[in-house]
Amino acid sequence: MTIRPGEEWGSPVDRPDGLVVASDDLALAGLVASGHDGPLGVAAGDVHRSLGSPAPREGMQRLPMDALLVMADGRTLTAVAHVVARRSWWIGAVVGVFNVDQHGSWKVAPRAHPNDGRFDVAEVAPSMGPRQRFLAWRRLPAGTHVPHPAIATRSATSAEWRFAHPLTLWVDGVRDGTVRELSVAIAPDAYELHV
Numbered sequence: 270m271t272i273r274p275g276e277e278w279g280s281p282v283d284r285p286d287g288l289v290v291a292s293d294d295l296a297l298a299g300l301v302a303s304g305h306d307g308p309l310g311v312a313a314g315d316v317h318r319s320l321g322s323p324a325p326r327e328g329m330q331r332l333p334m335d336a337l338l339v340m341a342d343g344r345t346l347t348a349v350a351h352v353v354a355r356r357s358w359w360i361g362a363v364v365g366v367f368n369v370d371q372h373g374s375w376k377v378a379p380r381a382h383p384n385d386g387r388f389d390v391a392e393v394a395p396s397m398g399p400r401q402r403f404l405a406w407r408r409l410p411a412g413t414h415v416p417h418p419a420i421a422t423r424s425a426t427s428a429e430w431r432f433a434h435p436l437t438l439w440v441d442g443v444r445d446g447t448v449r450e451l452s453v454a455i456a457p458d459a460y461e462l463h464v
Contacts (some may be wrong), residue, residue, distance in 0.1 A: 278333075
């Protein structure tokens with residue numbers, strides 16, 4: 270069940286036998302997409318950072334987690350952290366869908382939570398100039414780049430875009446070709462993560 274404001278999230282458990290620890294977000298997404306039914310952990314990446322970069326230990330928390338179901342020009346993909354479509358950070362449109370608040374050292378979606386049954390969208394207007402992008406970029410590590418009149422943010426359970434020209438698609442931080450038609454839907458409680 271997705272978390273509600275004021276509720277405890279997850280439950281304390283002993284380190285489970287057979288725990289499979291994914292090396293990063295992409296590896297974790299692969300396990301989720303394959304339907305892996307054993308206990309999962311993650312050692313690095315933006316999901317790990319968003320959860321406070323916990324170190325391995327015997328006493329753990331079992332956390333229900335959402336995933337992102339992505340359709341990109343007819344290809345079906347799964348993501349656990351984020352999906353970004355862009356030509357460049359510095360010019361043109363940028364569309365980001367975030368299940369977690371982190372994207373590397375940037376706190377792009379400061380209100381995103383990986384188990385609230387929603388994702389956060391950040392869209393940079395193509396008209397935003399290089400100087401304004403640079404100023405926003407400097408504020409990304411603290412998550413203070415918004416509000417900004419050229420950066421639209423919202424929360425959603427599904428969204429779709431059609432781009433006039435193909436944009437480069439990044440799924441969980443890894444380039445995955447280009448895309449003209451993109452849709453993303455949330456998969457609430459898609460898996461459980463042990464941290």
